[in-house]
């Protein structure tokens with residue numbers, strides 16, 4: 073890592089940066105936490121100040137986590153797309169009567185997890201819609217079944233919204249539901265369903281979504297019972313610079329209290345197929361974040377969270393490989409997962425495919441003169457690739473991922489897993 077070189081470039085940039093921005097960057101670089109007002113100012117900065125903000129974030133990244141950029145070999149399993157909610161940004165979900173609603177049985181989930189494990193995955197990421205009529209203990213049962221079949225796989229599963237749904241359906245407290253999940257083998261929770269922690273924004277883009285208080289309660293309680301979580305934001309829709317700063321501050325406060333957050337993942341809004349894009353009911357709705365906004369999001373997140381959450385993950389699914397690569401110059405140090413079956417962003421119109429192969433991660437990382445490493449879900453380094461040595465993973469040999477693993481479009485048209493059949497079965501079981 074060439075810190076003196078980075079510092080020299082940064083000093084040159086700071087000399088041409090506006091005084092206000094330079095003062096805030098100085099404070100962050102000297103190890104102080106920047107305030108909501110200061111983060112708002114950075115989010116609103118433009119022109120060449122953006123370069124100084126990125127360079128300062130890059131410097132903090134280098135000091136805190138060094139030059140290794142990590143990724144995890146994992147598979148997403150979104151076991152149902154049927155959901156009782158109707159979030160305005162979600163093109164993935166379907167109503168319970170919809171032709172395209174599916175529900176994967178536990179045996180199919182285990183088959184997918186086994187296939188992933190056989191191809192070198194260390195993690196399965198399990199999240200889904202909130203299916204009506206579902207047994208409230210389904211998340212626990214499915215977790216137990218996967219863990220019994222594949223004890224070595226890490227289960228990264230169930231958003232705060234799903235944990236709340238499980239706890240509501242079963243009538244047990246959030247703590248008891250989390251303890252049941254932990255007992256069944258859940259290793260960590262995705263910190264999704266966060267969107268933006270500002271009520272007026274949530275009410276407009278996803279009325280009926282988990283409340284901010286409930287989100288914090290699930291995440292903090294998970295940490296208290298020993299389940300780590302990630303953390304996210306969804307931005308680039310109707311939120312302001314200040315709203316983003318408030319969101320980061322809420323996460324920082326949670327982390328100060330518990331220390332249980334492993335990483336922060338900014339997720340930019342995918343406009344194309346989102347229901348709220350088609351409805352045109354939000355006049356100020358943006359068409360997703362611009363390239364400059366994406367870079368500012370990464371850089372300001374590093375500057376605001378660096379003392380508390382060391383890992384900042386790029387979302388290749390949202391930003392594509394090229395912009396993700398540049399985000400490594402704006403404070404990011406993690407490339408996320410191989411995913412294998414990406415459905416949620418694909419359904420919303422993202423064009424970057426469902427799988428990123430390990431060799432692609434390593435190539436993109438190396439082109440930025442950084443060192444690739446495979447990690448576990450909780451950021452233990454599994455293999456550091458100081459040199460490429462023509463290393464190949466089994467996943468690198470897959471030529472047509474949609475053919476081999478199935479795609480979301482495929483799944484919603486398959487006859488085998490129709491939700492309507494599952495729903496009918498559940499209802500008749502309840503009536504008999």
Ligand code: SF4
Nearest residue numbers: 155157159162165201
């Ligand atoms: S984001 Fe989640 S809770 Fe909202 S509609 Fe989609 S699947 Fe349902």
